[in-house]
Amino acid sequence: MPFYLYDDARARQFEPFALTRPVSELCAGALITRHRWVRVCGEPAAGMIVADHLRDFVEFDAPPAVAGVIPAGARIVNARCLPSSGPTPKGDVWVCDGRVAAVRLKAPLDPATLADGTTALDALVSPAAGRANLSGWWVDNVWDYIRDLHAHLSADIPALAAGAALRADAVAGATVIGPRERLFVERDAMIEPHTIFDLTAGPVFVRRGATVQAFTRVVGPCVIGEGSVVVGDRIAASSIGERCRVHGELSMSIVMGCTNKSHDGFVGHSYLGRWVNLGAGTITSNLKNTYGSVQIWTPDGVRDTGETFLGSFIGDYGRTGIGTRLTTGTVLGAGANIFPTGVAPKVIPPFAWGDREPYGTFELAKFLEVAERQMARRTVMLSAAGHRFLTAAHARAADLRMASPSPTPPSAAP
16 A cells, blocks of 8 residues: 655754755665655655645655545655664554554545644554554654764665675775675776775675775765765765765765765765755864864754764755855755855855855745756756745745844854
């Protein structure tokens, strides 16, 4: 039976990403969350229950937003739950770590019941429903994706590699440190000589069509996505999506597909959305000089993450100019294009434009023109539906600015 992904109210606060994508389309470990659920449910997702401004969201194989009644027998799954690989559980209710993660409907459901995200899946459970345990993790805060990245990658890589077509001769001319059986290289991937794979702390998976160029040190656990290129320096404990280009040091970070970090500059304990472009010399700080826990802006106010190491969260289509410096816990909104002359502020609104506060607005027509040009470089066309959903996101950002004229709270200053 079909399943539907549900962004609850908490998921809809996961900025700077929730403005332009459902949480089920965020990468967690080596996999998009939706792909995790596909592996558990054994079939493609039938639809998504998302915030209204994302009703036209379109991206590659993502399912559409729900438009009609959800049929009896369908399963609703919480997109903040990250199921691990394993057999499909039995029962109508799947429970992960003591919380309801998925429910099979006994009767048709009007999606309006879940429209604002405030209804918990527990409310859909009948008293007689059979329950089964589901292995996995919950994401309660946007920084959890980085906090738990090492564990996610360590579990995901062997499971993914088990079903892949691997090369036996991939590392001729490379140096392997640690257990050789932890290195997985798919066919059509290229490993140049003078590459180092350090497998002492975890596995490495190089997907098909990817290239690891000479003089790169790849430290596990790490996945390099299909068609991506990593160029020199140290790539450690990171998840790199498809068709990315990464140059310079990358550590404990998630880089979603089609993102460019083509030049030098350290990025650590950070999350880069899709279609991000970092200018040469963009550097993130992931540790405060006081060694204290990092605070981060959220739509509910500034929060203490309890994390000693935490870098930047950069929304889809975010762009930085040459030499941009980002401090710990920076949130750069989706569609922002900044080129500061010093340290950037800790919170940059979505679709901001300029070199300093107060930022101007990246005008919609120009933003769409740049997005189309950027996507064409990856042979991707911005469709009519893509225009609609990005236009809706731009309008939503404008509404948020009107409601909160000072998007950067004084307490969030670096």
